[in-house]
Amino acid sequence: MTRPLGIALRSLAVLALATLVNFAPMATLGMPGMKEYSFHGIRVLAKTADQDDAEHLAARVEKQAGGIAEALGTADTGGIGIIVYPSRKDLHRKTIGFAGAFLPDWFIGDNTREWVLITSPANPGPAHDRESVERAAVHEYVHVLTDRVNKSLGYWLKEGLALYLAGQEPTVDAVRSYAGIRWDDYSRPSALQFAEVGGYTLAYTLVEYIADRYGWEAVVRLVPSGASMERVLGVGPRGLFDEWKAWLSEL
Incomplete structure (x- = not known):
């Protein structure tokens, strides 16, 4: 019984280590080199190279936010920020860890109850363009609001x-x-x-x-x-x- 138990424990240890390694990129949502900005009343995290695009994204979300909240009949709109990732691959890693390498190219956005997570419009990948990324940011903003309800x-x-x-x-x-x-x-x-x-x-x-x-x-x-x-x-x-x-x- 001792030998099988030892093998099982070692297997569990390897699995636990692999899990920790995979999810390590998800420990924080931000990335090294990101700065915090405030655009149009919205907290934004982005790298300096994406500052202008981040401002455009914030403007797009702010422009539509009031109408969206009214349509959903919700007043719970406070404290929602935007994190702009340099590439979709960076976002993928922040979504499900290193396993994000297997996510499709069309996956350029995600959310938590506090953040819109979006790929930089400057680097949309083969499945998107600047306009579709901006719409995707609004899309994820809607998800934040509905997630707060259900x-x-x-x-x-x-x-x-x-x-x-x-x-x-x-x-x-x-x-x-x-x-x-x-x-x-x-x-x-x-x-x-x-x-x-x-x-x-x-x-x-x-x-x-x-x-x-x-x-x-x-x-x-x-x-x-x-x-x-x-x-x-x-x-x-x-x-x-x-x-x-x-x-x-x-x-």
Whole structure:
């Protein structure tokens, strides 16, 4: 029994060390060489080379922040800052550690309940440009607000609200290309699977459909923890899915 126990303990020690090494970059959200700025009333961390872009990002968020808070009916908007990373790879490491090397190029933003985490518009990578990075910063700002209300909000509504309020409207052709989504893919999303089935295209239209059919107030009432879709909309998740799919087919 002693030998197997020793092997097991050594294996656990190696696993623990590997875990610590992987998550080491996440110990702090900031990076060496970053400076703290205050732009448009928003606390911003960025490197000197990204100062101008950081100011533009803060201006974009500040311009839309009031309308977003009003749309969500929330007053909990204090203490939200922005961290601008020199590259998407830097952001990836701060998101899930060294395992971030496997994150896709389109992943350029994240959030906590206090921070918008975003890639510098000066280095957006192959999947984005300056404009899409600025919209992504607003997108992550929406996530901060909804996370403060309900951190466990489902992917479709959480991403749909962020896309909708950030003005990230998809083209009709893009929507049509994913309109055949199946209930199984819709009802059990994970982060990467959500992207693969067109979630970042279709979620905008889900919020748009709910707002058109049931009113914007209904969208907002679905956000808090414990909200019942049946009570708010009069239909359950599958019923809403079927209605929305029929609506998509007419686009």
